[in-house]
Amino acid sequence: MAVADFLLRPLIALGAFALGMLAGIGRLAIFALTGVRAALTPPWYPARLLEQMGLIGWFSLPVVGLTALFTGAALAQQIYVGGQRFSAESTVPAVTVIAIVRELGPVLAGLMVAGRVSSAIAAELATMRVTEQLDAMVTLRTDPWSYLIAPRLVASTLMLPILVLVANIIGVLGGYALSVGRLGFNGAAYLATTRRYLESDDIVSSLVKAAVFGFCLALAGCYHGFRSGGGAAGVGRATTNAVVSAFILILLFNLAITVLVFGA
Amino acid sequence: MSEPRLRIRGLKKAFGAKQVLDGIDLDVAVGESLVVIGGSGTGKSVLLKCILGIIRPDEGSIRLDGQELVGLRGRALADARAHFGMLFQGGALFDSLPVWRNVTFALTQGKLGGGQQMHALAVEVLAKVGLEPRVADLRPSELSGGMQKRVALARAIAAGPEILFFDEPTTGLDPIRADTINALIRQQVTALGATAITITHDMASARHIADRVAMIHAGRIHWEGPVSALDDSGDPHVDQFVHGRAEGPISATVAP
Ligand SMILES: Nc1ncnc2c1ncn2[C@@H]1O[C@H](COP(=O)(O)OP(=O)(O)OP(=O)(O)O)[C@@H](O)[C@H]1O
Ligand SMILES: [Mg+2]
Numbered sequence: 001m002a003v004a005d006f007l008l009r010p011l012i013a014l015g016a017f018a019l020g021m022l023a024g025i026g027r028l029a030i031f032a033l034t035g036v037r038a039a040l041t042p043p044w045y046p047a048r049l050l051e052q053m054g055l056i057g058w059f060s061l062p063v064v065g066l067t068a069l070f071t072g073a074a075l076a077q078q079i080y081v082g083g084q085r086f087s088a089e090s091t092v093p094a095v096t097v098i099a100i101v102r103e104l105g106p107v108l109a110g111l112m113v114a115g116r117v118s119s120a121i122a123a124e125l126a127t128m129r130v131t132e133q134l135d136a137m138v139t140l141r142t143d144p145w146s147y148l149i150a151p152r153l154v155a156s157t158l159m160l161p162i163l164v165l166v167a168n169i170i171g172v173l174g175g176y177a178l179s180v181g182r183l184g185f186n187g188a189a190y191l192a193t194t195r196r197y198l199e200s201d202d203i204v205s206s207l208v209k210a211a212v213f214g215f216c217l218a219l220a221g222c223y224h225g226f227r228s229g230g231g232a233a234g235v236g237r238a239t240t241n242a243v244v245s246a247f248i249l250i251l252l253f254n255l256a257i258t259v260l261v262f263g264a
Numbered sequence: 265m266s267e268p269r270l271r272i273r274g275l276k277k278a279f280g281a282k283q284v285l286d287g288i289d290l291d292v293a294v295g296e297s298l299v300v301i302g303g304s305g306t307g308k309s310v311l312l313k314c315i316l317g318i319i320r321p322d323e324g325s326i327r328l329d330g331q332e333l334v335g336l337r338g339r340a341l342a343d344a345r346a347h348f349g350m351l352f353q354g355g356a357l358f359d360s361l362p363v364w365r366n367v368t369f370a371l372t373q374g375k376l377g378g379g380q381q382m383h384a385l386a387v388e389v390l391a392k393v394g395l396e397p398r399v400a401d402l403r404p405s406e407l408s409g410g411m412q413k414r415v416a417l418a419r420a421i422a423a424g425p426e427i428l429f430f431d432e433p434t435t436g437l438d439p440i441r442a443d444t445i446n447a448l449i450r451q452q453v454t455a456l457g458a459t460a461i462t463i464t465h466d467m468a469s470a471r472h473i474a475d476r477v478a479m480i481h482a483g484r485i486h487w488e489g490p491v492s493a494l495d496d497s498g499d500p501h502v503d504q505f506v507h508g509r510a511e512g513p514i515s516a517t518v519a520p
Contacts, residue, residue: 047376128358135318136356140370140419141346147374 057159072174110213122242125225160214286483349425
């Protein structure tokens with residue numbers, strides 16, 4: 001009896017964990033569908049959408065630009081050093097542009113914006129939940145799904161491709177600046193190689209990833225903020241959980257899209 | 265007798281092991297002002313939230329003009345809610361919007377149209393709760409607690425809903441302001457024909473506002489009667505509450 005109990009307990013815990021995980025994924029999926037439906041059906045709030053596009057897009061530019069610039073430069077340096085072993089230093093422009101556009105641009109921009117935006121969305125909605133503002137809204141003939149959730153989902157999905165485009169350009173320029181300034185590359189030749197190796201498929205997949213990440217990071221913020229409870233501690237929990245969930249979603253979908261598009 | 269505006273039967277709600285509402289039966293007639301009293305934490309606010317569909321009751325029925333509200337979803341729930349206006353106990357003002365956008369929120373449904381007209385209307389409603397026009401352009405965070413409460417009251421009545429819920433409308437107000445609010449609530453019912461449920465711990469306010477009083481105790485309506493019967497109810501619970509005595513059948517320590 002005692003031995004059976006001892007053996008079973010971890011199994012039961014594992015099963016409970018797996019079930020809880022599945023239930024969480026199911027709740028998130030239902031939340032996503034409800035949000036998408038609210039975004040596709042009236043009433044629409046264009047003013048709220050523009051406001052969110054500004055908050056999510058415009059104010060993320062500095063952090064996204066900075067990340068891309070430094071990572072692009074560091075990447076070029078590493079490829080150069082690594083390439084020297086096979087006398088393949090000349091691959092720097094081609095490998096840099098492919099790595100940035102296909103992977104680093106969308107992933108880094110997604111993670112940086114998630115750190116800023118998912119947490120902010122979760123904190124704002126959770127505070128509204130705790131102070132009963134969400135309850136008050138439904139008694140004032142307004143659906144929080146249309147007024148709060150839909151504009152955030154749409155704004156984030158629209159703005160991330162633009163941010164990633166900017167990140168890609170600045171990332172490549174970071175690599176260019178370091179290669180020309182420190183590694184002795186010829187500027188015109190570097191850019192010509194970059195252009196030759198960059199394919200339209202790369203750009204399309206980069207922007208598709210960006211849109212998916214944008215949706216995911218707003219979804220994570222809305223989900224944890226909207227469902228929060230339990231006072232100030234609840235607001236803190238919602239914020240942390242939102243960022244963690246956003247990171248996991250972004251990395252998972254990145255792998256899925258990469259394997260789907262480039263693995264075939 | 266005609267169909268009551270609200271008919272509540274066997275309403276139950278538990279949070280975890282704590283049975284907060286344990287079979288509430290309550291009728292509210294058209295154009296009646298009901299005051300609900302009861303100890304702190306007895307479920308008065310939960311009762312109003314159940315009626316509004318904000319909290320889902322475990323059991324029981326809530327009928328609005330004969331239509332069942334429990335279990336409504338989506339469009340139907342939103343349509344039913346359009347009959348109600350509610351002043352939340354904590355105010356629940358939208359802190360991202362100026363006061364006048366708060367007050368006219370139900371009319372614009374959060375949209376930005378009709379700026380000037382809405383602003384004028386907000387100033388008008390704010391005057392009714394004794395607030396100056398300049399308050400309209402402030403943010404909720406710039407107001408005192410009592411001012412926030414009055415703005416929330418203005419927001420609840422601005423769209424002229426037929427049924428009004430006031431959760432402690434005079435808590436945190438000075439006696440003179442409180443009397444203005446009592447008169448305003450009374451006027452919504454007498455002059456505008458609204459039906460009102462007011463939760464209050466303030467007996468002076470209760471006497472001013474109420475046609476009828478109901479007392480919640482142990483999850484049920486323990487006593488109800490016309491406001492004139494409040495002083496000779498013959499019920500020790502009501503007596504203790506009305507006279508605010510620590511000694512009596514209601515223990516001062518509340519179960520957690
Ligand atoms: N969302 C919730 N989750 C868990 N418990 C809740 C929730 N809302 C209310 N309760 C519990 O239900 C009980 C009744 O709460 P309610 O707010 O209705 O009290 P009240 O009668 O309005 O008290 P007061 O006069 O102090 O406002 C309390 O014990 C409270 O802890
Ligand atoms: Mg209460």
